[in-house]
Amino acid sequence: MSVTTALVGGGGGVVVALIAAAVYRDAARVGVDLGSPAAWAALVVLTGGASLVTLLAVPDAPLPGVLVLTALGPLLYVLERDDSLNGDDPADPTRLPSQSGDAADSGDEGER
Numbered sequence: 068m069s070v071t072t073a074l075v076g077g078g079g080g081v082v083v084a085l086i087a088a089a090v091y092r093d094a095a096r097v098g099v100d101l102g103s104p105a106a107w108a109a110l111v112v113l114t115g116g117a118s119l120v121t122l123l124a125v126p127d128a129p130l131p132g133v134l135v136l137t138a139l140g141p142l143l144y145v146l147e148r149d150d151s152l153n154g155d156d157p158a159d160p161t162r163l164p165s166q167s168g169d170a171a172d173s174g175d176e177g178e179r
Contacts, residue, residue, distance in 0.1 A: 083115030
C-alpha cells in the first residue's frame, strides 16, 4: 500500500465519519419523517464507504461514478429533510413554498 492510498483512505474515512455525524445530529434535531437518525447516518457511511472502497480497489473506476456514489447518501438525506419540513402542505402550483398561505395576490384575481 502506498502512502497516497493510505492518506486518501484515512482522510476519506474521517470525512465520511464527520459527514455521518453531522447528518445524525441534524436528523435528530429536525425529526425526519422517514427512518431514524441512525439509519440516515448509516446510509451516509454505506455510500461514502462504498465510494472509498471503489476508488481504492478499482484504479480505473470513473471518477464521476465515484462522486455520484459519494453524494448519494447526503443527497437522499437532504431531500427527505426538505420533505419532512415542507411536505405536509397541499401542492399549489400558483404559489411558491416561501409565500404564506394567507396572502393572496389581488392583482392576479382580476385577470382570470
